[in-house]
Amino acid sequence: MPKRLLSSRWLPVLGLISLVVLLIACTPEHPQSTFEAAGPVAKSQLNLFWILFWMSLAIFIVVVGALLFTLFRFREKPGTALPFQTHGNRKLEIAWTVAPSLLLIALAVITVQTLFALDSPSQDDPLQVEVIAHQWWFEFYYPEYNVTTANEVNVPVGRDVAFKVDSRDVIHSFWVPKLRGKIDIIPNVTNNTWFSASEPGLYYGQCAEFCGIAHAFMKFRVVAQHEDEFLEWVAGQQAPARFATEGLASEGSLVFNTKGCITCHTVAGPDSAAMRDSRTASFLGGQNLVHAPNLAHFASRGSFAGSMFENTDENLAAWLRDPEGVKPGNRMARLADAFNNPDMALSESDIEALVAYLQSLQ
Numbered sequence: 001m002p003k004r005l006l007s008s009r010w011l012p013v014l015g016l017i018s019l020v021v022l023l024i025a026c027t028p029e030h031p032q033s034t035f036e037a038a039g040p041v042a043k044s045q046l047n048l049f050w051i052l053f054w055m056s057l058a059i060f061i062v063v064v065g066a067l068l069f070t071l072f073r074f075r076e077k078p079g080t081a082l083p084f085q086t087h088g089n090r091k092l093e094i095a096w097t098v099a100p101s102l103l104l105i106a107l108a109v110i111t112v113q114t115l116f117a118l119d120s121p122s123q124d125d126p127l128q129v130e131v132i133a134h135q136w137w138f139e140f141y142y143p144e145y146n147v148t149t150a151n152e153v154n155v156p157v158g159r160d161v162a163f164k165v166d167s168r169d170v171i172h173s174f175w176v177p178k179l180r181g182k183i184d185i186i187p188n189v190t191n192n193t194w195f196s197a198s199e200p201g202l203y204y205g206q207c208a209e210f211c212g213i214a215h216a217f218m219k220f221r222v223v224a225q226h227e228d229e230f231l232e233w234v235a236g237q238q239a240p241a242r243f244a245t246e247g248l249a250s251e252g253s254l255v256f257n258t259k260g261c262i263t264c265h266t267v268a269g270p271d272s273a274a275m276r277d278s279r280t281a282s283f284l285g286g287q288n289l290v291h292a293p294n295l296a297h298f299a300s301r302g303s304f305a306g307s308m309f310e311n312t313d314e315n316l317a318a319w320l321r322d323p324e325g326v327k328p329g330n331r332m333a334r335l336a337d338a339f340n341n342p343d344m345a346l347s348e349s350d351i352e353a354l355v356a357y358l359q360s361l362q
């Protein structure tokens with residue numbers, strides 16, 4: 001007898017680990033699960049997955065079943081004579097060459113059909129959105145409305161949204177698991193993708209291509225709204241930025257302008273020509289190119305800094321106090337250093353005023 005590989009005292013431990021792994025899959029919330037398809041594109045991708053899965057499972061059961069049956073049924077028993085020796089069986093061999101070929105052809109047909117069906121939007125007049133990926137946050141531009149925003153992309157329910165994706169630095173990937181599979185975002189290459197959301201709600205997206213130190217914190221959200229709410233949102237984004245004229249918010253506005261925030265961020269409006277984002281960006285010391293989120297309507301967004309934080313006063317204060325501490329590696333922290341401006345240091349009262357100001361930018 002060979003020595004047993006697994007001594008029995010490890011079995012309970014293994015069992016326990018498997019149980020824990022299994023139970024983790026049972027959390028009630030699955031914000032990024034491809035198994036909860038929330039739109040037609042994701043549904044047809046999920047459908048394809050299930051066809052592949054069940055077919056593969058059926059083949060697995062038949063093949064492994066036949067193998068196990070043969071192993072047990074024809075195993076050596078004491079006293080049995082050498083069985084009849086045979087070589088080859090033409091009919092069987094033809095059968096197990098032809099059957100898998102047919103299966104593979106069937107799978108190829110369904111796959112290619114799905115690929116073509118999902119290649120371009122099904123509606124004639126999709127909403128156009130340009131996705132501009134930055135280390136480590138997403139920017140969204142609506143050419144139809146001349147609106148630039150960050151971290152959250154608002155879309156109307158039931159309407160196809162055509163995304164043109166591009167990067168300002170390295171390779172990223174655009175992925176909203178409940179709405180569609182990934183598309184790579186490659187600098188100087190324009191890729192296209194599209195999806196639509198069937199129900200209003202928040203859908204969580206993620207950069208899915210390692211893109212540097214804060215990659216894990218490069219998230220975004222799709223905010224699917226009914227048409228009228230969406231148009232209301234558009235009107236809000238198109239409105240000129242509010243300028244605080246009194247109270248703490250107006251003190252904050254002063255801090256914003258004197259502490260260098262304005263070097264990287266615009267608060268000037270939906271897509272002011274001067275700061276046609278971040279897509280023109282500001283130069284620091286002639287070498288560091290900084291892309292920063294448009295803050296003109298910052299308070300209308302539910303999250304910030306790559307959708308890492310909910311947009312609350314406490315989180316915002318923590319961000320301004322120590323950007324590097326809360327989102328390690330981010331470019332606001334690092335380039336603020338490069339900016340080499342000792343006056344950037346914010347006092348607690350500066351922070352309080354900035355929070356009031358930023359939260360007034362509806």
Ligand SMILES: [Cu+2]
Pocket residue numbers: 172173207208209210211212215216218
């Ligand atoms: Cu990334």
